[in-house]
Structure formats: structure tokens, C-alpha cells
Amino acid sequence: QVQLVESGGGSVQPGGSLRLSCAFSGYGFSGRSMGWFRRAPGKEREGVAAIDSSEGTNYASSVKGRFTLSRDIARNTLFLHLISLKPEDTAMYYCAARGQLWESGAYLNSDAYMYWGQGTQVTVSS
Secondary structure: OOEEEEEOOEEEOOOOOEEEEEEEEOOOOOOOOEEEEEEOOOOOOEEEEEEOOOOOEEEOOOOOOOEEEEEEOOOOEEEEEEOOOOHHHOEEEEEEEOOOOOOOOOOOOHHHOOEEOOOEEEEEOO
């Protein structure tokens, strides 16, 4: 069974930065595509960034150039580094993992992910 635990959220001013972490427990961390999603109040869940088993990354256009996704296989941890934060980045951020190893495609589609963490809140305001 896969379990995901996010941390690192917080409140920052516009232009600030944060690093979100997703601790993975279970089998097959390096072989699973994983992603970060977010949901702002009153809005639909949005795919933010994803990484596949070949370490290829995909980003939503709204965060490209500001968010960086990485995977530390030795620590079984997925990171999302956020810089130049904007008020519209305010949301609950969720880590997700695919159900099968070596799955590919549909990286920013939440329907493609089986396992989810509880989320970590990011608030950007002055």
C-alpha cells in the first residue's frame, strides 16, 4: 500500500518561496509517475507538475518557470520548489502517485492517479 504525506506549506508574501515535500512509503517510488495538484477555494482541482519514471517533468503553464519538481530516490521524497509566488497560487497542494509502475501519459490529469496525500496549505498574501 502506498502512503503519501505532504509538508512544507505555509503563509508567504507575494514573491516569496516555499519547498513542499511529499514523503512516499510503500513499493516502487522510482518507478511511479507522481504529481502535484492544487485546489483553491471555489475552484476545480488543477494539475501543477508531474514527473514520470524517466524523470521527465511536465508543468502547468501557470507555474512554468516558477515551480520546479524533483525526486530524491534515496529519501523516497518528492519535492516541489515554489518561487515568485503569487496570490493566485494560494491553494491546498496535494501529492499524488500512479497506481501502477511504469505508467505514462496524462500526467496532469488527476483521474490518472490512485494514491493521494492529505494536502498542505499554501497561502500567498501581503
